[in-house]
Structures are given as structure tokens and as C-alpha cells.
Amino acid sequence: MVELVFDGSYEGFLTCIFEMYIQKINDCTVVEQDHHQSKIFGEAIIVSTNEQHAERIINGIKDKTSKKVLAFIYSVFLQESTQIHNDLVYFIKMIFDGKAYKISDFGDSRILRLHKAKKMMGREVHRMHAFVRFQQLKDDLYVAIVNPDFNVLPLIGKHFKDRYPTMEWLIYDTKRSYGIFHSEGKIDVVNFEEHIDLYQEKIRHENLSSDELSYQKMWQAYFQSVNIKERNNTKLHERHVPRRYWTYLVEKWN
Amino acid sequence: MRLMGKLSVVQKLEILSDAAKYDVSCASSGSKRKNTKNGLGNSSGMGICHSYTQDGRCVSLLKILLTNFCIFDCAYCVTRKSNDIRRTAFTVDEVVDLTINFYKRNYIEGLFLSSGIFKSADYTMERLVRVAKKLRKEHDFNGYIHLKAIPGASDELLYEAGLYADRLSVNIEMPSEKSLKLVAPEKSFKDAMEPMEYLKGAIQESKIERQKFRHAPKVSPGGQSTQLVIGASPENDKHILELSDQLYVEKKLKRVYYSGYVPISDDPRLPIVDKTPVLRENRLYQADWLMRFYKFDVNDIVNDEFPDLDIDIDPKAAHALRNPHLFPVDINKAEYHSILKIPGVGVKSAKKIIAARKFRKLNIEHLKKIGVIWKRAQFFIECGDSKYTVLNASSAIKRQFMLPAAKSTTISSTQLSLFQ
Ligand code: SF4
Numbered sequence: 001m002v003e004l005v006f007d008g009s010y011e012g013f014l015t016c017i018f019e020m021y022i023q024k025i026n027d028c029t030v031v032e033q034d035h036h037q038s039k040i041f042g043e044a045i046i047v048s049t050n051e052q053h054a055e056r057i058i059n060g061i062k063d064k065t066s067k068k069v070l071a072f073i074y075s076v077f078l079q080e081s082t083q084i085h086n087d088l089v090y091f092i093k094m095i096f097d098g099k100a101y102k103i104s105d106f107g108d109s110r111i112l113r114l115h116k117a118k119k120m121m122g123r124e125v126h127r128m129h130a131f132v133r134f135q136q137l138k139d140d141l142y143v144a145i146v147n148p149d150f151n152v153l154p155l156i157g158k159h160f161k162d163r164y165p166t167m168e169w170l171i172y173d174t175k176r177s178y179g180i181f182h183s184e185g186k187i188d189v190v191n192f193e194e195h196i197d198l199y200q201e202k203i204r205h206e207n208l209s210s211d212e213l214s215y216q217k218m219w220q221a222y223f224q225s226v227n228i229k230e231r232n233n234t235k236l237h238e239r240h241v242p243r244r245y246w247t248y249l250v251e252k253w254n
Numbered sequence: 255m256r257l258m259g260k261l262s263v264v265q266k267l268e269i270l271s272d273a274a275k276y277d278v279s280c281a282s283s284g285s286k287r288k289n290t291k292n293g294l295g296n297s298s299g300m301g302i303c304h305s306y307t308q309d310g311r312c313v314s315l316l317k318i319l320l321t322n323f324c325i326f327d328c329a330y331c332v333t334r335k336s337n338d339i340r341r342t343a344f345t346v347d348e349v350v351d352l353t354i355n356f357y358k359r360n361y362i363e364g365l366f367l368s369s370g371i372f373k374s375a376d377y378t379m380e381r382l383v384r385v386a387k388k389l390r391k392e393h394d395f396n397g398y399i400h401l402k403a404i405p406g407a408s409d410e411l412l413y414e415a416g417l418y419a420d421r422l423s424v425n426i427e428m429p430s431e432k433s434l435k436l437v438a439p440e441k442s443f444k445d446a447m448e449p450m451e452y453l454k455g456a457i458q459e460s461k462i463e464r465q466k467f468r469h470a471p472k473v474s475p476g477g478q479s480t481q482l483v484i485g486a487s488p489e490n491d492k493h494i495l496e497l498s499d500q501l502y503v504e505k506k507l508k509r510v511y512y513s514g515y516v517p518i519s520d521d522p523r524l525p526i527v528d529k530t531p532v533l534r535e536n537r538l539y540q541a542d543w544l545m546r547f548y549k550f551d552v553n554d555i556v557n558d559e560f561p562d563l564d565i566d567i568d569p570k571a572a573h574a575l576r577n578p579h580l581f582p583v584d585i586n587k588a589e590y591h592s593i594l595k596i597p598g599v600g601v602k603s604a605k606k607i608i609a610a611r612k613f614r615k616l617n618i619e620h621l622k623k624i625g626v627i628w629k630r631a632q633f634f635i636e637c638g639d640s641k642y643t644v645l646n647a648s649s650a651i652k653r654q655f656m657l658p659a660a661k662s663t664t665i666s667s668t669q670l671s672l673f674q
Binding site for chain 2: 104
């Protein structure tokens with residue numbers, strides 16, 4: 001079986017699909033460069049990302065389905081899993097091959113898996129909406145550090161832009177070493193040269209605005225006092241706020 | 255009464271959030287408010303829980319009292335006049351500043367402001383309104399605001415509150431006039447119903463106006479809600495749920511919240527309870543949920559024969575076991591509403607079933623994959639490969655399967671996803 005190796009970008013992935021049709025490759029799998037292991041048997045083709053080709057696939061999907069399906073595909077793609085990427089190939093081929101595309105066919109296990117992936121993405125997005133905590137820096141920039149399970153930054157920018165249109169803010173993903181920076185209604189992707197291993201609570205105090213720590217203290221005090229001890233239920237608590245998110249949460253730092 | 259020297263904002267926050275925490279109506283949902291170009295915040299209509307307390311309750315709003323001074327003496331309330339506690343009050347600006355700064359850091363969806371009754375109803379209401387007005391007008395704040403409507407406040411103030419708030423609530427607290435009189439002699443059902451009735455009118459009027467004129471003012475677009483205290487008085491579940499049903503139908507309330515009585519007060523007017531009735535509270539929420547989203551009639555759930563909810567199994571399962579003539583439901587043919595009544599099938603699964611059965615006849619495997627909880631649903635579903643013996647199991651066996659796997663996991667709080 002042929003392996004199409006792409007650079008990990010969405011455009012790269014779509015370019016693979018383009019290649020499948022142009023080169024009439026029927027039996028193949030796609031794999032991200034980083035996950036690729038060269039095998040003794042089978043052939044690997046390195047696909048170089050081509051924006052125009054990707055664009056044509058996007059337009060094709062849009063024509064045959066809807067914007068909503070396109071958004072579905074993009075969101076699921078960001079889960080960064082090889083299995084899901086190949087389920088997507090199956091799904092997109094179904095669209096192009098003119099069979100009634102069956103996004104609501106929950107009886108098809110590969111489609112169902114895509115829906116499950118979508119749900120997981122949705123959950124992670126929702127958690128980011130909930131658990132991102134901004135800290136105000138001296139120059140009035142609001143910064144949040146995250147390390148989500150999936151690559152969700154492309155999906156959360158709009159939410160924060162709508163909510164905080166007049167603020168300058170940065171949400172930085174330390175796992176994937178890039179961030180989204182908002183200023184005056186525009187969101188840019190930013191990279192720092194060196195890999196920074198930063199956690200939310202480790203932003204140096206001398207960089208924080210003069211009031212920042214006092215608001216943090218007040219939030220912590222609030223969190224303490226709204227608890228009703230008689231009703232403590234740690235299990236339930238941890239189901240809602242899994243431990244891996246605790247580093248985000250000001251109310252959990254002590 | 256203990257008066258303190260000047261308190262810091264943190265100290266006030268500790269006191270005035272502690273006093274507000276027993277009010278459970280914290281959901282920030284039901285109102286959509288778009289941000290303005292230079293504004294701060296929005297309400298998406300789906301509240302976000304930004305955190306959860308140790309007891310598993312959603313924290314989505316800054317929930318505080320403006321003051322815990324109060325001229326009343328309601329037995330069930332920590333703020334009551336006769337209680338020996340520290341008293342303090344926020345200034346309007348302090349509340350505004352906290353709200354804005356918590357919001358900007360993404361700690362909260364907005365503000366839930368309640369208050370003890372200081373001097374008079376109008377005096378108190380006027381200050382609550384001032385906070386909301388300042389947030390909206392001076393800070394362009396478009397996050398969520400929930401205000402308490404103080405019984406006895408003038409219609410003008412209630413109307414103005416409605417202009418700035420997403421939701422207003424008047425708490426009834428005790429589920430009957432008799433119980434209310436016993437613990438809060440200054441209060442009556444009428445005091446709570448009157449502002450509710452006025453607001454119902456104002457909210458409906460504004461909706462009609464807005465159909466004619468797009469820019470007519472919105473009044474409390476998220477509607478109104480109330481809270482009932484459970485377990486501090488003798489009313490049964492039938493009484494409570496019928497009251498809720500009436501409030502939904504007649505007063506057009508958006509939500510009724512149930513608050514299991516926390517024995518905070520040793521006031522002799524209250525019964526001695528050693529534990530908060532958490533499970534009963536949860537069952538009431540489940541029943542309420544069935545009325546609002548599953549099209550159950552209140553008397554399907556509780557009636558003269560079964561005046562109290564079954565504590566061991568959820569009300570949907572209880573209904574199914576009591577009404578064997580409605581089952582099994584043919585999953586490939588039945589209409590949506592019948593599918594919704596099957597234990598183990600939630601709203602989402604029901605919708606998926608309707609969508610998926612267009613492509614093929616569904617069997618057990620399909621249903622499981624869709625998310626139906628088969629352990630519960632198997633007794634009530636007919637599909638290609640359902641088993642006759644299972645469908646005809648005795649009701650004792652069925653009941654056994656409806657019990658939660660481990661009891662501890664069902665002791666859940668109000669914000670849980672209530673049904674699968
Ligand atoms: S009027 Fe409200 S704040 Fe005052 S004692 Fe009664 S319930 Fe508590």
C-alpha cells in the first residue's frame with residue numbers, strides 16, 4: 001500500500017487528496033511526516049503542500065456539500081491522529097465519488113468515529129473557553145498559556161475575539177509552540193524563536209501589571225468561600241475539571 | 255449584630271459571597287447578548303462553567319450579595335436579622351470593578367447580584383439597578399447579569415432592572431404559603447407572585463414591541479427564575495412539582511431551581527435535619543427536566559398514587575416501569591416522542607436514531623454505537639434483533655437494572671447531565 005506523507009498542515013493533507021485523484025492512487029493511506037516511519041515494504045510518496053491544489057479540494061467539498069461539512073472536516077482534522085486522518089480520506093472520497101454522502105450515517109463505524117472525534121474536539125474547545133485564564137501584563141497585554149490535548153487554537157480565536165474585542169491578548173500553546181495574538185480585531189499566529197517551556201503560573205511576577213496579583217487573590221478567596229463543605233464531592237469535581245487542567249486555573253494555585 | 259471596622263474588598267468578598275452561595279440559580283444561560291464593537295463580553299446563550307467547586311457545582315458567575323444587612327428574619331437564611339454574623343456592604347463601584355476585572359481574565363460569564371434588604375425594598379432595588387446600569391452604560395459590558403428582584407420594589411424599578419439584566423428572579427423559597435409563614439412571617443406568597451406577574455407582563459410586552467420595532471428595549475431577555483428550598487418543610491414531591499409546573503405554565507418562568515436545605519441555621523422554627531437531601535434534589539431536577547425537555551406531563555411523574563419520586567431509580571425509569579402498556583417501543587417506526595420516553599435514550603440519541611434509521615433498519619449494535627445505554631434500554635425497545643425473553647423480564651428484574659451501578663456515582667449535583 002502506498003503512503004502519502006504530508007507536512008502536517010491542513011493544506012498538506014488536502015494536497016494528498018488532490019494527488020490521489022490526479023495520480024489515480026486508490027489504495028493508500030496518509031500520514032504526517034512526524035508520524036512517518038519508513039518501512040521496508042510498501043512505497044512512500046512525499047507530498048509537497050500546494051495551496052492551489054488544497055483550495056480546489058476545499059471548493060469541491062463546498063460545492064458538493066455545505067460550509068458546515070467543511071467546518072466539520074477541518075475541526076476533526078485538528079485532532080492530529082493518523083487514524084482519523086484516514087477516516088477523513090474515506091469520507092471525502094465518498095463525497096467526491098458522488099455516492100450520497102452520509103454524514104448522519106451513524107451506522108457506518110468510520111463515520112461514527114469521525115463524529116466521536118468531532119465531539120472530543122468540541123469538548124476540548126469548550127474546555128479552553130472555560131479554563132483559559134488571562135493574566136494582565138505591565139503593557140496591558142492579557143496572556144494565557146495552554147497545552148491542550150488537540151490542536152484547538154485555530155478553533156477558539158473567534159470566541160475570544162468576540163468577547164474581548166478591545167483587549168490585546170495572547171493565547172500560547174506550549175505543546176505545539178505557537179500562539180494566537182489578538183489586537184484591534186485581528187488575530188495573528190505567533191511563534192517564538194526558541195521553545196519556551198512555560199506554565200501559566202510561571203509568568204514572572206515582575207512582568208505582571210500592578211493589580212494582577214490582587215485580582216488573583218480575590219478570585220482565589222471567592223473560590224474558597226463559595227464552596228459548601230457539607231456537599232463536598234471530589235470525584236464529581238475531578239470529572240468536571242480533570243487534573244491536567246489545574247495548572248491553568250488561578251483558583252487552584254496556592 | 256457585629257459591626258466591623260473598615261473591611262478590605264477581599265474581606266467583603268469573602269463574607270458576601272459566602273452568604274450568597276446557597277442560592278443555586280447560577281446558570282448563565284437563556285439569554286443571547288451580542289457584543290458591541292467596543293464593548294466587553296457577550297452571552298452566547300449557553301453558559302460556560304469556568305470552574306467547579308469542590309462539591310461539583312458550576313461556577314459561572316460572580317455570585318454575591320450587595321450587602322448582608324437585612325431587616326427581615328427568615329429562619330432558613332444566614333443573613334437573617336437575628337443571626338450573629340459579620341455585616342458589611344459593597345459599594346456600587348466595588349461590584350462594578352470586580353465584575354469587569356474578573357470578566358477580562360475569563361474567570362466568569364457575568365454577575366449574579368442579590369442582596370439583603372437594607373432599609374427598604376426600593377432602597378435596595380435601586381442600588382442593584384445602579385450596578386447593572388453602570389456596567390451596561392459606562393463600561394459597555396455585554397456579559398451576563400442576573401439580578402434579584404426584591405419583592406415589594408416599585409414597578410418602575412423592576413422595569414429598569416429588566417432593561418439591564420438578562421434574567422431576574424424572585425425566590426419563593428418555601429413551597430407553600432403555610433410553610434413560608436412559619437419561617438418568614440414578614441413574607442407571603444403574594445409578595446413573590448406580584449413582581450413575577452408584573453415581570454411576566456413586561457417581558458411579553460417587550461417581545462411584542464420588538465417584533466414591531468427592532469430597537470424597542472429588551473426586558474429581561476433571559477426571562478425569570480425562582481428557587482424552592484427542599485427538605486425544610488413537609489411538602490411532598492407532587493406538591494413541589496405541581497407548583498413548578500404552574501410556575502412554568504402560568505408565570506412563564508424559564509427555570510425553577512431546587513435547593514436541598516443545608517442545615518445552616520439552628521433557628522427553632524426549622525426542622526432538625528442532619529443531612530442535605532442531595533439525592534431528592536437531584537431527582538427533582540430530573541423530573542423537572544422531563545417536564546421541560548421530554549414532554550412529560552407532571553402527573554405522569556407524580557400523582558395521588560405516587561406522590562413522591564422514587565429515590566433509588568430516576569423518574570424516567572420509574573415511569574417506564576409503572577406503565578408497561580407503553581412499551582416496548584418499535585425503534586424503527588415509533589415517533590420521536592415515544593422514543594424519548596425510553597430509559598437509556600437521551601434527546602441526542604433520539605435525534606440520531608431518527609436520522610440513522612433513514613439509511614437502514616437499526617439493530618442493537620447500531621443503537622449501542624449511537625449512545626443508547628443498552629443495559630437500561632433493552633427492556634423497552636423492539637428492533638430487528640431484540641430478545642423476547644428480555645422484553646418479557648419481570649418488573650423486579652427490570653427495576654434491578656435501572657439501579658445505578660455504584661450508588662456513589664448518582665449523588666450528583668444540579669448541573670449534571672441528567673439523563674442519557
Ligand atoms: S429577606 Fe432575604 S436576605 Fe433577608 S433574611 Fe429573608 S431571605 Fe435572608
